[in-house]
Amino acid sequence: MSAEQGSGSRIVSWTGRFRERSLKALPPEKLLPETQPSYVASWIYVFGMGSIAALGYVIVSGCVLALNGPAWYHVSAFGHFINSTHLWSVELFFMFMVIHLWGKFWMASWRGGRALTWITGVLAFVVSIVTAFTGYLLQTNFDSEWIAFQAKDALNAVGVGAWFNVANLGQILMWHIVLLPLAVGAVVVLHVLLVRAHGVVPPLEAAETDSQLRNLQLRDAAGTLETGEGDLS
Amino acid sequence: MVAQGIFLGWGQFTIQLGNLIVIIAMVVLFVLALLLPFPGGRGRR
Amino acid sequence: MTTISRRRTAGPERPDRRGKDLDRGPWRGTVREYDLIKELVYALVVVGLLTVGLAAVVGSPDDAPVTLQQWATTAPSDFVATATAELGGTSDTAQYGPPYNSTQGASQTLGPIDLQSLSGVRLPIDTAQDFVVGPLETLPQPPAGLAVWNAASDTQRTDWTAAYSDALSKAPDGDPAKVAAGNYGPVPGLDSALLVMAQKGALEGALDGGTAAGLDRTKTVLFLGDGTYFPGLADSQHLTGDQWGMMNETGNYPGQSWLWLFSFWYQIPPFNSLANADLVIVGIMVLLTLALMFLPFIPGLRSIPRLIPIHRLIWRDYYRRR
Incomplete structure (x- = not known):
C-alpha cells in the first residue's frame, strides 16, 4: 500500500491501522526487552515466568494424555x-501462580493504569481453578467418581448443573480439553501482553529525586537526549 | 481402596499431609524469594 | 535506547503528581540487563526437572472406581434398601428437584433467588423407572413381578415400598432374607432381580447408555450416592464435604488445595447446617473473587501493601541506593 510509505501520509486500511496501533501499544523492544528497570531485582519476579513454564508442561503432558485417551x-x-x-506440573503451576499473586499484591502492582493486568491475572487464576477441577473429574478413578457425586450439588444450586454435568464424562472431557484450555490460553496471553505493554510497576514511594532517576534528569537537562525520530507522542 | 492418607487435625480443622506439604512449600518459597539476595545482573547507565 | 526516545515530554512540574507519573510513563531511570528468553529457558529447565522428579518419586493416585457390581456384592443389604427407596421415590435423587425432577420445595433458594429451578428439569430422572423398572425390562427374562408393578396404582406402589423399607430397616443387619412377612407386593422380587443383575455386572450398561457408548455416568453415580456404601468409602478417605474433602485426594497425594476457602465455609456454622449451603457459599465465593479481581478499586484493601511494608524487602536494593 502506498499509503503506508513516506512519513506523514495517513493509513486508511483497517489492517494498517491495526498494525500501527499494535506497534504503538507494544513495540518489539517492549515485547522482547533486553533491559529492565534497575528495581526489577528480586526472586519474587521469577514466579510469573515459573507459572508460564509450568503451564507449558501442563499443556504438553495434557496433549500426550489426549492422544491416548483418559x-x-x-x-x-x-x-x-x-x-x-x-x-x-499442575501443582507447580498453582504454587507459582499463587506466589506470583502474593508478590504482586504486596507490590501493589495494579498502580499506574495496570488494573486490567491485575484483573486478567485473577481471571487466569479463576479459570485455571475451573480447568483443574474438570481435570480431577477425568481421572476415571475413585476420586473422580466421588467428586462427580459431591460436586453436583453446588453446580445444581446455581442452575448450571445440566451444562456442566460433573457425572457426564464426555461433557466434562470437552470442557477440559477444548473450552477451558482455550479460555486459560487466551487470558494468559492477554495478561502477558499487558505486562509487557505497561512494563513492571515502579517501587512504592519512588520519586523523581531518587538517584536511579536523577542522573537521567541531569542528562535530559544537558540536552544529550537522542532526537525524537519516530516519536509517537 | 488401597492407600489411607495421613490427616493432621485440630478440632474442626483437618488437613491432609500432601496438601499441607504443598502449602508449606509455597509459603517457604515466598519467604525465600523475599529474603534471598538476587544475583544482580550488571547495571547499565 | 528507543525507550528514551519514546518517553513522554514532561509537562510543567507538579510535585504532588510525581509518584503517579512515575507509575504511568515508561521507566526513564537506570536499567539492568535482562534476558527474557534466557529466563524462560531456565524456568523450563527448573520446572521440567521438578515435574519429572516429583512424577517419578511421588507419582499420582489411581484407586479403582466403585462399580455397582462391587456394591451389590459387598453390601447387598444396602443395595436392596437403596433400590427400594428408588422404587418408592424416597431416595435423595428422587426428591432432589431440578435438574433431575420437579420435587416441590427441593431447590436451594436465597430469598427470591432460585437459580436451581431457573434451569428447569434438564436431566429428567424417574428413579423407579430409570433405576429399577427400566433396567429389569432389558433382561432376557424379566421378573414376573414387573407386570404386577406396572399394573398397580401409585398409592399401591407407595404402600408396598414404604412397608418393605420399614421392614428392611427393622430386619437384623437390614438383611432382606430376614425380613418379617408382610404385604410388599412385587417389591422384594424386583429388588432381588436387580441385585442379581448388578452382581453379574449388567446394571451399569442398562443404567447409562445401554448399547450406546457409556460416556454419561449420571444415573450410575446418583444411584451409588443414594446408598450408604459409596459415601461410606469416601468418608473413610476424608473426601466428603464436611471433612474438607473438596481439597483432598485419595491417599496422601495433594489435591485441589486452592479450594481451601471454598471448602472452609462448609466446615463452620451457620453454613454447615444450612439447607441452601451450596447456594450461599457459591455466592460468598463469587463476591470474594470479584473483590479480589477489583481490589485496585476498593479503598482500604488496596492500601494494605502500603501499610504493611513488605515491599521494603522486595525493593530493598532500590530504597538503599535512592
Missing part, C-alpha cells in the same frame, strides 16, 4: 508416569 494411564506404566507429570 483411560490409558490405568493400563500403561508410561501412561501413569505422564499422568503424574500432568498432576505435578
Whole structure:
C-alpha cells in the first residue's frame, strides 16, 4: 500500500491501522526487552515466568494424555508416569501462580493504569481453578467418581448443573480439553501482553529525586537526549 | 481402596499431609524469594 | 535506547503528581540487563526437572472406581434398601428437584433467588423407572413381578415400598432374607432381580447408555450416592464435604488445595447446617473473587501493601541506593 510509505501520509486500511496501533501499544523492544528497570531485582519476579513454564508442561503432558485417551494411564506404566507429570506440573503451576499473586499484591502492582493486568491475572487464576477441577473429574478413578457425586450439588444450586454435568464424562472431557484450555490460553496471553505493554510497576514511594532517576534528569537537562525520530507522542 | 492418607487435625480443622506439604512449600518459597539476595545482573547507565 | 526516545515530554512540574507519573510513563531511570528468553529457558529447565522428579518419586493416585457390581456384592443389604427407596421415590435423587425432577420445595433458594429451578428439569430422572423398572425390562427374562408393578396404582406402589423399607430397616443387619412377612407386593422380587443383575455386572450398561457408548455416568453415580456404601468409602478417605474433602485426594497425594476457602465455609456454622449451603457459599465465593479481581478499586484493601511494608524487602536494593 502506498499509503503506508513516506512519513506523514495517513493509513486508511483497517489492517494498517491495526498494525500501527499494535506497534504503538507494544513495540518489539517492549515485547522482547533486553533491559529492565534497575528495581526489577528480586526472586519474587521469577514466579510469573515459573507459572508460564509450568503451564507449558501442563499443556504438553495434557496433549500426550489426549492422544491416548483418559483411560490409558490405568493400563500403561508410561501412561501413569505422564499422568503424574500432568498432576505435578499442575501443582507447580498453582504454587507459582499463587506466589506470583502474593508478590504482586504486596507490590501493589495494579498502580499506574495496570488494573486490567491485575484483573486478567485473577481471571487466569479463576479459570485455571475451573480447568483443574474438570481435570480431577477425568481421572476415571475413585476420586473422580466421588467428586462427580459431591460436586453436583453446588453446580445444581446455581442452575448450571445440566451444562456442566460433573457425572457426564464426555461433557466434562470437552470442557477440559477444548473450552477451558482455550479460555486459560487466551487470558494468559492477554495478561502477558499487558505486562509487557505497561512494563513492571515502579517501587512504592519512588520519586523523581531518587538517584536511579536523577542522573537521567541531569542528562535530559544537558540536552544529550537522542532526537525524537519516530516519536509517537 | 488401597492407600489411607495421613490427616493432621485440630478440632474442626483437618488437613491432609500432601496438601499441607504443598502449602508449606509455597509459603517457604515466598519467604525465600523475599529474603534471598538476587544475583544482580550488571547495571547499565 | 528507543525507550528514551519514546518517553513522554514532561509537562510543567507538579510535585504532588510525581509518584503517579512515575507509575504511568515508561521507566526513564537506570536499567539492568535482562534476558527474557534466557529466563524462560531456565524456568523450563527448573520446572521440567521438578515435574519429572516429583512424577517419578511421588507419582499420582489411581484407586479403582466403585462399580455397582462391587456394591451389590459387598453390601447387598444396602443395595436392596437403596433400590427400594428408588422404587418408592424416597431416595435423595428422587426428591432432589431440578435438574433431575420437579420435587416441590427441593431447590436451594436465597430469598427470591432460585437459580436451581431457573434451569428447569434438564436431566429428567424417574428413579423407579430409570433405576429399577427400566433396567429389569432389558433382561432376557424379566421378573414376573414387573407386570404386577406396572399394573398397580401409585398409592399401591407407595404402600408396598414404604412397608418393605420399614421392614428392611427393622430386619437384623437390614438383611432382606430376614425380613418379617408382610404385604410388599412385587417389591422384594424386583429388588432381588436387580441385585442379581448388578452382581453379574449388567446394571451399569442398562443404567447409562445401554448399547450406546457409556460416556454419561449420571444415573450410575446418583444411584451409588443414594446408598450408604459409596459415601461410606469416601468418608473413610476424608473426601466428603464436611471433612474438607473438596481439597483432598485419595491417599496422601495433594489435591485441589486452592479450594481451601471454598471448602472452609462448609466446615463452620451457620453454613454447615444450612439447607441452601451450596447456594450461599457459591455466592460468598463469587463476591470474594470479584473483590479480589477489583481490589485496585476498593479503598482500604488496596492500601494494605502500603501499610504493611513488605515491599521494603522486595525493593530493598532500590530504597538503599535512592
